[in-house]
Amino acid sequence: MATFHVSEIATITGGTIINGNKDRTIHKISTNSKEGDMDTLFVPIVGERVDAHDFISDAYQQGIRVTLTSKDAIAEGTEDMVYIRVNHTVDALQRLGEYHRDHSKIPIIGITGSVGKTTTKEMIAAALSTRCNVLKTIGNMNSQVGLPQMMLMLEDSHEVGIIEMGMSEFGEMERIAKVAKPNMAVVTNIGVSHIGQLKTQENIRKEKLNMVNYFTEDSILLLNGDDPLLLELYDEYSKTNSTVKEKTQSIANVSLSEMTRISLNRASIYTFGTNPNCTIYADNIKTDGESTTFTFHYKEGSKEELVDNITLSVLGKHNILNALAALFFAIQLGVDPMDAKEGLREYKPIAMRGEIEKVNGFTVIDDTYNASPDSMKGAIHVIMDIPKEHKKFIVFADILELGEHSRKCHYEVGEYLAKQCQLAKASGKESALIDEVLTIGEEAKYILDGVCDNGEGIITKSFMDRDEVFQYLKSHFVKGDAILLKGSRGMKLDLIVKRLKDELMYMGKDEIR
Known part of the structure; x- marks a missing residue:
């Protein structure tokens, strides 16, 4: 977990210490007033129904001695608590997460999609954990509040981070992409989750693709080649020539933000699915009612590099696709496919998810x-x-x-x-x-x-x-x-x-x- 001095927190968040001892140090972050101790920073979130500033006194009783606040008041009985005044507590939390991410060289795999983010994360982790020390998203910490907390959990001992990136409204993905800055990313599908807010699947695709906005020249994007909207994006990109100008003109047929277009021009883009045209694809799929077997094929360009059989202890085509994504990233990170296969064989669904x-x-x-x-x-x-x-x-x-x-x-x-x-x-x-x-x-x-x-x-x-x-x-x-x-x-x-x-x-x- 990241360690910060109080004065450092104020600098990073653009805040001001309005009360308390600025020499304190914190080693933990909490948005729950009932969880923490004297080494914890409390971040009160203002929600639709509850304003957690009302629980600063509870956090103090819990033993917490440092809090962010977007208000000027000092709660009665907390006069020796450190208050760091910021404009917006969620923004301040994201700035802390971004700062810590920027000072880490650990590769991050970002995962988004209308469905399947958690299962894909778990399968990638199963494949990579056979040889890597993995940090993966805990529970539903994939949002504006949860994701920056995940970034603050990055430690030097980690070798890769596998991070879910969720959104439900316009602009949300851009904000968390700025925090996570994934080096690699996968889009599982473009469905209709949150279509009530975003109105069209094309809007959903545009928003989700903002996850790549901080890609660099060596970044990698993996797209579901069985998904028509993602295949459309891949086809736009793959049919272009090498110059940035030509790519930008061609890819403009798919509605994307300007930052996304620039990032896609930098990145290497691959596909996974059951279509033999995909970079990594599955065929010879069989099930005995308790497990699934298939053959995966991995290609570099038009040349087939790897072919092997896989056994999963789960059912459903969606899990085959998840396994392909896991195998792809294992190959990119130098994990022996034999080890990745064993990790996938041992994978079991987590509670309430199939x-x-x-x-x-x-x-x-x-x-x-x-x-x-x-x-x-x-x-x-x-x-x-x-x-x-x-x-x-x-x-x-x-x-x-x-x-x-x-x-x-x-x-x-x-x-x-x-x-x-x-x-x-x-x-x-x-x-x-x-x-x-x-x-x-x-x-x-x-x-x-x-x-x-x-x-x-x-x-x-x-x-x-x-x-x-x-x-x-x-x-x-x-x-x-x-x-x-x-x-x-x-x-x-x-x-x-x-x-x-x-x-x-x-x-x-x-x-x-």
């Missing part, structure tokens, strides 16, 4: 951390890949933050599910078929419209609350069944997962008690 658990003869797929239309489509393939012992259920809840696009996006999830079942049936893969789709919420019921309009034989039921769904499952779920649960975090499907597992654990007959 976690598959066998419970007393039932299969529960907990993918309840969050949801978007694209991630729901990916999750459909996971449950379809599982062997069918009896029936397969899906519980989908509302996808939030889709704005005026909500009805269409939900409908397309159901349409996609129905068509995938049609394809499976036509191919004789009866074990892949979904038997029942249950939804929770006003918006998710449009998923059922998509199912009913495009398929047949799938039972569909709409519910308005979690308890109704649970009671339905109690009377219809039997041993050998599999269930996938997925929805936006605010829908709290994890509460159903917990109740379901508790019931299944102590079940003594074929039905849930």
